[in-house]
Amino acid sequence: MKLASKDVLGIKELSVDEINLILDTAESFIEVSTREIKKVPTLRGKTLVTLFYEPSTRTRTSFEIAAKRLSADTVSISATTSSVIKGETLIDTARNLEAMNPDIIAIRHSAAGAPHMLSKLIKQSIINAGDGAHEHPTQALLDMMTIKEKKGGIAGLKVAIIGDIAHSRVARSNIYGLTKMGADVTVAGPVTMIPRDIDKMGVTVHYRLEEAIKNADIIMMLRIQLERQGDSIFPSLREYSNYYCLNAQNIKLAKDDVLVMHPGPINRGVEIAPDIADGPYSVILEQVTNGVAVRMALLYLLAGGK
Amino acid sequence: MMNILLKGGRVVDPSQNIDEEIDLLIKEGKIAQIGKDIDKNTIADSAPQTLNLEGKIVVPGLIDMHTHLREPGFEYKETIQTGCQAAVAGGFTSIACMPNTNPINDNRSVTELIHRQAKRYNLANVYPIAAISRGSEGITLTEFGDLKDAGAVAFSDDGKPVMNSALMRRALEYAFSLDIPIISHCEDTTLSAGGLMNEGFVSTELGLQGIPNIAEDIMVARDIAIADYTNTPVHIAHVSTAGSVRLIRAAKERGIKVTAETAPHYFSLTDETLNKYDTCAKVYPPLRSADDVTAIKEGLSDGTIDAIASDHAPHSSIEKEVEFEYASSGMIGLETSLSLSLKLVAEGILTLNQLILKMSTNPAGILRIPKGTLKIGSDADITVIDTEREWTVDINTFRSKSKNSPFNGWKLKGMAVLTIMGGEIKYSV
Ligand SMILES: [Zn+2]
Ligand SMILES: [Zn+2]
Numbered sequence: 219m220k221l222a223s224k225d226v227l228g229i230k231e232l233s234v235d236e237i238n239l240i241l242d243t244a245e246s247f248i249e250v251s252t253r254e255i256k257k258v259p260t261l262r263g264k265t266l267v268t269l270f271y272e273p274s275t276r277t278r279t280s281f282e283i284a285a286k287r288l289s290a291d292t293v294s295i296s297a298t299t300s301s302v303i304k305g306e307t308l309i310d311t312a313r314n315l316e317a318m319n320p321d322i323i324a325i326r327h328s329a330a331g332a333p334h335m336l337s338k339l340i341k342q343s344i345i346n347a348g349d350g351a352h353e354h355p356t357q358a359l360l361d362m363m364t365i366k367e368k369k370g371g372i373a374g375l376k377v378a379i380i381g382d383i384a385h386s387r388v389a390r391s392n393i394y395g396l397t398k399m400g401a402d403v404t405v406a407g408p409v410t411m412i413p414r415d416i417d418k419m420g421v422t423v424h425y426r427l428e429e430a431i432k433n434a435d436i437i438m439m440l441r442i443q444l445e446r447q448g449d450s451i452f453p454s455l456r457e458y459s460n461y462y463c464l465n466a467q468n469i470k471l472a473k474d475d476v477l478v479m480h481p482g483p484i485n486r487g488v489e490i491a492p493d494i495a496d497g498p499y500s501v502i503l504e505q506v507t508n509g510v511a512v513r514m515a516l517l518y519l520l521a522g523g524k
Numbered sequence: 525m526m527n528i529l530l531k532g533g534r535v536v537d538p539s540q541n542i543d544e545e546i547d548l549l550i551k552e553g554k555i556a557q558i559g560k561d562i563d564k565n566t567i568a569d570s571a572p573q574t575l576n577l578e579g580k581i582v583v584p585g586l587i588d589m590h591t592h593l594r595e596p597g598f599e600y601k602e603t604i605q606t607g608c609q610a611a612v613a614g615g616f617t618s619i620a621c622m623p624n625t626n627p628i629n630d631n632r633s634v635t636e637l638i639h640r641q642a643k644r645y646n647l648a649n650v651y652p653i654a655a656i657s658r659g660s661e662g663i664t665l666t667e668f669g670d671l672k673d674a675g676a677v678a679f680s681d682d683g684k685p686v687m688n689s690a691l692m693r694r695a696l697e698y699a700f701s702l703d704i705p706i707i708s709h710c711e712d713t714t715l716s717a718g719g720l721m722n723e724g725f726v727s728t729e730l731g732l733q734g735i736p737n738i739a740e741d742i743m744v745a746r747d748i749a750i751a752d753y754t755n756t757p758v759h760i761a762h763v764s765t766a767g768s769v770r771l772i773r774a775a776k777e778r779g780i781k782v783t784a785e786t787a788p789h790y791f792s793l794t795d796e797t798l799n800k801y802d803t804c805a806k807v808y809p810p811l812r813s814a815d816d817v818t819a820i821k822e823g824l825s826d827g828t829i830d831a832i833a834s835d836h837a838p839h840s841s842i843e844k845e846v847e848f849e850y851a852s853s854g855m856i857g858l859e860t861s862l863s864l865s866l867k868l869v870a871e872g873i874l875t876l877n878q879l880i881l882k883m884s885t886n887p888a889g890i891l892r893i894p895k896g897t898l899k900i901g902s903d904a905d906i907t908v909i910d911t912e913r914e915w916t917v918d919i920n921t922f923r924s925k926s927k928n929s930p931f932n933g934w935k936l937k938g939m940a941v942l943t944i945m946g947g948e949i950k951y952s953v
Contacts, residue, residue, distance in 0.1 A: 230729070330732050330801070331848045334801050335801065335846075335847060350732075350849070384728075390729070390731060413727070414734065415725035
């Protein structure tokens with residue numbers, strides 16, 4: 219089986235079979251990362267470009283390590299969003315990149331839809347490494363992989379996603395993925411962080427953390443963007459953490475074997491209490507490990523089959 | 525000047541309650557005669573050019589009361605010449621152009637320049653709309669009297685709302701004393717700031733910041749309140765929400781002097797159009813939900829919305845072939861407006877008579893210009909429509925300099941086949 223599209227722009231476009239294919243392929247790559255020589259020749263001669271308009275050391279590094287373990291070459295291009303307010307730059311960059319003929323481009327951009335625009339412009343495979351508040355498909359895939367690994371499956375699980383849903387691409391991709399895979403998804407946050415009509419995406423909406431995490435199998439905490447305080451979507455960090463910080467008390471409402479996830483980096487003490495972030499429920503570091511495997515799987519499926 | 529005899533067409537003129545197959549004679553640029561079986565041999569002087577229009581509709585020249593011409597300042601997007609070419613190709617003999625040029629039309633010299641250029645190309649009548657406030661900054665009123673004398677037909681800070689309610693009150697009062705309309709772009713910028721599209725399920729899915737309906741509704745309510753209090757008229761531009769329609773309907777029932785227009789995209793498209801981040805469909809106000817589209821159609825049907833205007837807003841590929849967030853707002857409309865509006869007739873939402881009322885007679889009345897009629901003695905501005913003719917929208921054939929239309933590729937039925945301005949044929953197919 220192959221992926222239907224040349225690109226991975228979002229989880230919305232992926233079928234259940236495709237998600238399973240990616241997760242199974244990723245699982246088979248876990249082993250490569252545990253070898254003494256962590257390298258297979260699968261993608262020798264292939265080139266991955268990471269095109270990041272927004273800094274993210276961890277996502278970029280994860281893509282680069284994934285490529286290198288498959289023996290692909292990597293080139294990284296950084297641009298600041300301030301230099302691209304004139305959007306010709308993305309078209310120009312796309313044309314230039316195309317002329318250099320890489321195999322895959324992983325793009326991170328602060329503008330939602332930028333990877334979609336790029337995919338229409340050039341023939342190479344595009345992986346969306348996060349676009350604005352839209353999607354972050356590799357993050358959702360690594361989250362699903364982690365859940366599957368720990369729980370044996372996804373269908374029927376109760377997942378609570380807590381925080382700024384409105385501005386979170388991680389939340390959107392996970393909502394698409396988890397609901398497709400049969401999980402029961404609840405989101406929670408202050409109303410100012412819950413986007414309109416989100417229930418039409420197949421999720422239950424709560425406005426209190428406690429209600430959302432009751433009997434949860436998985437709690438996914440989102441990162442609070444501290445700079446949003448000025449937008450009046452929450453009055454203060456103190457107020458936010460009083461009501462929405464996952465701590466040793468409220469976590470008791472969840473199942474005993476609940477998993478705590480976070481896409482990182484964590485604001486310790488704001489969205490998760492330190493003892494929870496580093497405690498036994500936390501699978502935050504496994505998520506990072508699986509990130510490499512998922513990205514290896516995507517590179518392999520997009521460039522390897524040819 | 526050639527005299528023209530239009531024979532056998534179905535003449536629809538709401539200003540005279542005419543809807544029948546009759547002939548129409550144009551003499552020296554004016555409408556000279558209208559009636560059954562005008563015989564060209566009975567016409568004393570030079571024999572007129574005779575056009576057989578059987579099966580076609582003959583209407584007063586269409587008027588687009590909301591067009592953006594980009595001259596002066598942004599001639600790479602559109603000029604007065606290319607805008608007028610697009611206008612006559614779309615069946616419009618008159619267009620009113622918004623002041624957000626560079627420099628802004630807030631002084632006599634820009635108004636005069638627009639008139640001069642329009643005269644030079646002599647394709648369509650161009651009526652400049654001047655700014656309400658200097659630089660459209662919403663702080664100080666422009667010199668309404670001087671601008672009116674220079675040929676401005678209305679005032680608007682279109683593109684921006686007048687956020688300051690006291691200034692809006694003064695504008696309505698002062699314009700009233702000069703009998704010139706104020707056209708309001710209704711948007712509360714504290715609610716729309718940062719917004720890229722309609723706020724709703726689609727914006728939630730796409731992760732794009734939304735513009736709520738209330739950003740428009742609140743300003744419509746405010747302007748109605750000011751018009752009521754000051755007993756002066758106000759015209760609401762590009763109505764896009766169900767809430768605005770309700771407010772305007774209720775205001776009219778109470779006798780408040782409010783008129784309103786909408787644009788074809790607000791009854792032809794929903795925010796679903798944006799699901800592939802199509803920057804051509806990015807407009808202000810944004811494309812709304814299916815419920816809003818239904819309400820707009822009801823508003824057109826029951827007379828709440830008086831006019832259909834294109835809000836023709838040309839932008840070049842430099843502004844549109846970019847990330848959605850950075851793309852300029854606006855779409856062109858002059859060459860698709862009539863065909864999209866004819867769909868309302870096909871769907872039974874409007875009669876042909878009502879459509880012509882909204883695309884010619886009413887805009888003339890709102891702008892107080894001597895157009896929108898086929899009365900004997902008036903300027904021979906005439907549009908001939910073939911309601912049966914099918915065509916496919918192809919932006920590459922457009923006269924407009926810009927190509928930003930989300931309707932490219934649409935199959936439409938009905939179009940203008942002949943446009944006559946001042947007794948001269950300006951466009952025909
Ligand atoms: Zn406007
Ligand atoms: Zn406008």
